[in-house]
Amino acid sequence: MLHKTTAAGRIKPAPPIHLEVSPTRYSLHRIVSLSKIPALLLFTTALVNAEPSFQRVQEKPATFRSPAIREASGLAVSPTDPSFLWIINDSGSSNEIHLSNTDGTSRGSLSITGAKNKDWEDLASFRVDGKTYLLIADTGDNGARRGIYTFYIVQEPTLPAEGLSIAGEIPIAWQTSFSLPDGASADIEAVAVDALAGKILILTKRLEPCVLFSIPLAPQDQPPVAEKIAEVVIQAPVLPFVPYRSQPTGMDISPDNTTAAVLTYYGIFLFQRKTSETWPEAFSKRPHGLGPHALPQAEAVAFSRDGKTLYAVSEGFNSPIMRWQVAD
Secondary structure, eight states: OOOOOOOOOOOOOOOOOOOOOOSSOOOGGGTOOGGGOHHHHHHHHTTSOBOTTEEEOOSOOEEOOOTTOSSEEEEEEOSSOTTEEEEEEOTTSOSEEEEEETTSOEEEEEEETTOOOSSEEEEEEEEETTEEEEEEEEOOOTTSOOOEEEEEEEEOOOOOOTTOOBOSEEOOSEEEEEEOGGGOOOOEEEEEEETTTTEEEEEESSSSSEEEEEEESSOOSSOOBOEEEEEEOOOOOOOTTSTTTTOEEEEEEOTTSSEEEEEESSEEEEEEOOTTOOHHHHHTSOOEEEEEOOOTTEEEEEEOTTSSEEEEEESSTTOEEEEEEEOO
16 A cells, blocks of 8 residues: 655755746747757767766667657656556647557557546656556646646556557546645646655746655645755756757656656756655755757656666657667
């Protein structure tokens, strides 16, 4: 059974820096194609505090081949089989989760009974009491007017056998609605699950600086008010063709619970947590940058089950499935 846990203690946040913010939706590929400026991208990698343990795989990436994946906003690796990826689409789409192999092969879709896709923005997978689950974050709020946000949690369906695909419906295991302190509103696209602590971590997108909140993972009798646990500074290189480059659009926690990966429009940033540290302490430190990802409108990031691979995808049809792997 899931158990309630005590909230993490507050800490003094790192001094904030100025991050570009915008109340409007941003689409990088409408401004410039990153593929036309590879030399400049490689140059900017040196401007980031690079994490040497991960290297981007240089071979041509696989792409999603399912026509149903048209505006990917959340990505999670199956806790049962690491060759499977779960994907959700953004606002205005159906209440479906989609399944793909890591090579992009479509393996079908499932509707979630009773769920509504108001603005689905992130997806997380986790394991509790020997069962595997998926968490869908209905937390997008481009106009910062929403006030109430919802997480849908479903038990991971049985994965299809070789050559088969999934279809049909699955029920919600439980759902949790929550609000921010003092009735505040914020666009939220980056969410992760710390199953060991029984917490959901929530990182705002456009607040200056970004703010990390948490709520209990277990179902509550009343919708909780999220607890502010840290202010987060992400500083991508100043590039005129990547506005809003420091805004988080996805997040995941490694299976060993030591690293949080945050995706922005520029790249991936890793927050390392020592055994003696809390997540608020880890997020209040300067992250390690993995350099530019060259994805147009990057939207989702996920760790592999062994923690040795990071996947990142963007919106749009046939999104490339970019990979970073731990160096040998």
